[in-house]
Amino acid sequence: MGLKTFIAKRIVYMLILLWLVLTVNFIIFNLMPGDPIMQYISRLSGKMDEARLEQIKKHFGLDKPLHERYYVYTLNLLTWNFGDSYYSGSITVTMKDKLSRTLELMGLATIITILLGILLGMVTAYKRGGATDTALVTGSLLTYSVPIFWLGWIVLYIFAVQLKWFPACGLYPNSWAIPGNWPTNIFEYIFGRLYHLFLPTVTLILFSVGGWILLTRACVLENMTEDYVVTARAKGLTERTVLLKHVLKNASLPIITSVALSFAFMIGGAIITETVFSYEGMGRWTWLAIGQTDIPVLSAIFYVSAIAVILANFIADLLYGVIDPRIRYG
C-alpha cells in the first residue's frame, strides 16, 4: 500500500475518532450536574421578563431539543465556532490568550525536558552500572513517583517564599500593569516573562525529566544487545560513535511517539502546575470551567486538545517511515 492510500485511510480514521470525541463529550457534559444557565433560568423564571430569559436560552442554544442541540454543537465545533462562555464572553478570544500563555510555559518546559531527558538517558545508558547511572536512575524514579503539586509546593516554598529569588505567581512583574510602563525593549520583556515562568517551568521539568531519562535508557539498552552493535564494535568504532550513530537512531522510534504526544499534550496545559502557581493558562482555565460547569468552554478545550493529540499521532506515524525505511505504511 502506498503512502497516499495510507494517508487517506488515516484521515478517514481520524475523522471517525473526532466524531467519537465530539459525541462522547456532548454526552458527558450534558450529564454534568448543575448547568448554571438552566439553574439561573429556573431561579429567575417568574421574577424576570420571560422574553429576556428566552433570549438567554436561545443565545446558548438551550431552547432546542437535545438532538438539535447535538447537531448545532457538532457543526459549531467543526467550523471552529466555539460561541460564548457562560461567564466571560467569546471563547475564541479567551482561548487565544490562554493558549499562548500555556504554550510559552509548556513549550519551554517540554523542549528543555526532552533535550535534557534524552541527553541524561544516553549518559546513564553509556555509563550503565556505574555510580552516575545509579544516581540518575534513582533520582528519576524519585521525581517520577512524586505528586507534582507537592513538588510544586516545595519549589514554590524554597525559591519564592524562603529565598525570595523568584515570584510565586503571576505572568509578568506587577509594575508593568501601570499604564505606560509596558516594556518596549524586547529583551526586557523576555527577561521579565522568563523570570515569572521560571518556577513553574522548573517544576514541570523536574517532574517529567525522570520519565524521559528512563525511557531513553530503556530504549537504548534494548538495542545494546543487538547484533549490529557487536558488528559496529568489531569494526573498531568507539563506544561513543556506536551509541550516537547506531544505537540512538534505532532507539528513537518510541522516543519519537512520546515527543509527538508530549507536544500535543502541551495544548491542554498542566492543570495542577498551573493551579499551584496560579498561572492563567489552559489548565487553570479548564479547572475553573469545571468548577463553574462552564460547558461551552469545556467542550472547546476538550475538542482542541483531542485534535492536537490526533494530529500528533498521525505525524508520528508518518515520521516512523522517514526514520525507519523498513516500516511500510499499511
Added chain:
Amino acid sequence: MASREAKLKFTLMRFKGFWNEYKRSKRGTLGLCIVVFYIALALLAPFITHYDPYAPTLKGYYPAGERPQIAERLSKPSWYKSLPGGDALSENLFPVQDHQLSTLESIQAEWNWISINCTAGPNQTEGEQDDGCIEVNYTNPSGDPHKTGYAIVWHEFQYPYKNPPQSFIIHISMFTTNTTATSIKVHIADDAGTPLYTNLETLYLSDNKWRHTYIRSGVSPRLTSKTFPEPGNYSLQVEVTINGEEDVTVRLDNIDLLIYGEVFGILGSDGNLGKPRDILSTLIYGTRISLMVGLLSAGISTILGLFLGLVAGFVGGVTDEFIMRFADFLLVLPTLPLLIVLIVVTQASIWNLILLLSFMGWMSFSRQVRSMVLSIRERPFIEAARAVGGSNSYIIVRHIIPNVFALVYITLATSVPGAIISEASISWLGLFDPTIVSWGRMLFEFTNSGVVNRPFGDYWFWMIPPGIAIMFLAMAFILMGYSLDEILNPKLRQRR
C-alpha cells in the same frame, strides 16, 4: 496428563526459581520490602495508632456533650523536646479529670472546698450520670435578703513546663435549683491561691437541669503566659456565689482542665480548625486508601486490558477494530481533565474513583496484549492445538494466556503508581471522598489552610510526610515492576 500433585509441584518449583531470581535483584527486594511495610501499616492501622483521624476527639469524654479536640492545631512533634533548647516546650496535660472520678473517695482525695454561709461537700448519687458530684447547699431560714453564700471548690495540680501552653479548655457541668440567685466563676490560681485567670464570659445555668459549659482560652500567647508563667503548683478553682431569700442547691460535676501544649504525638497535629488530627495516625490510615485505590484500580484495569486485548487479537475483524478505536479515543482525550469531569458527573466517592481510574487505564496494556496475541496466534503450536481439536476457549486459556501472563504481572506493578498519584492529585484539587482521609486530602487541607505564610518550622510536619509517603509507595511499585520486567523478559537480562 500429569497428576494434580505433580502439577502443583511443578508450579511450586517454578515459583521457587522465580523467587530465587527475584531475591537477587536489589531494587526489586527493596520495592517489595517497602510495599510489605505499607501493607502492614494498612492492616495494623487501628492497633498502632492512638487516635482516629475520622473522629479527632478525645476518647471517653462526655457522652452527652461535644467531645474536645485531641490537641491544639499545628502542635509540633514531641521529639522537638529532645532537641537542644527543647526542654522548655509544653506538652498536652490533662491535670483535672473529674469525668472519670466521681466516687466519694476520689472526690475527697482530689478536691478541697471552703464555704461561707453555706455548706459544700460531696454527694454520691446526684451527679450528672447518677454518680458523684460536689454539692453546695445554701439555706436562708431567717429570710435575710442581704445574705450571700460563697463556696470555693478547688483542685491542685502541677504544671511542669517552662513554656506556657498553646491553649486550654475548662469543662464544667452545673446544676442549680435557682438560676437567678446563683453565679459561678472559674479561676486558675497560683500556689498562694491568687487567681491568674478568670473566665470573662458569663456561665449560663438552667433551672433544675444539667448544663455543660466549655470555657476556651483560644490560642492566645498573652493569656496563656499570664496564666502559666512558670513551672509550679496551680489550682483550678470553681467559685459559687448564692444570694437571696430562697434555699438553693448547686451541683458541680465533670470538672476538667485540658491544657494543650506546644508539642503533640510523633508527627504533631495538623492545622485543621476546630478538630485538628494527629498527623501520624492520619498518615497510617491514609496508607489504606492509597493501597486500595492503587491495587484495585491496577487490578481491574489490567484484567480489563487483558480481556479486551485477547478478544481484539483473537477474534479480529470488526470487534478488533471497535475495541482498538475505542482505546484510541480514550487515549486521545486529555486524561486528567476527563477524569475530573467524570468524577464531577459521578460524584466524588472512592469507589467511583477506583472504577474511573480502571476505566481510563486499560488501553495501552490491551494494545500490548493484542499485538502479542496476533503474533502468538500464528505460531505452529497453536495450529497443532487446533489440529487436535482444541476449541477457541481452550486455546485461549491454555496456550495464549500463559504466554501473555508475564506481561500481566509487570503491568500490575507499573500501573499502581499512576493510580496512587492520580488519586492524590484529584483529592488535592478538592474532589476527595468526604468520608475518607487520604494523603491527597491531607495536602488539600494543608494548601487551603493558609498556614504557608507562617515559618516553615510551623507546618513542615504537615506538608512533607504525605508527599514522602506517596513518593515511596509509588516508587516501590515501580521498582518491583522493573525487577519483574527483567526476570520475565529474559531478553533484557543480557543488559547487565
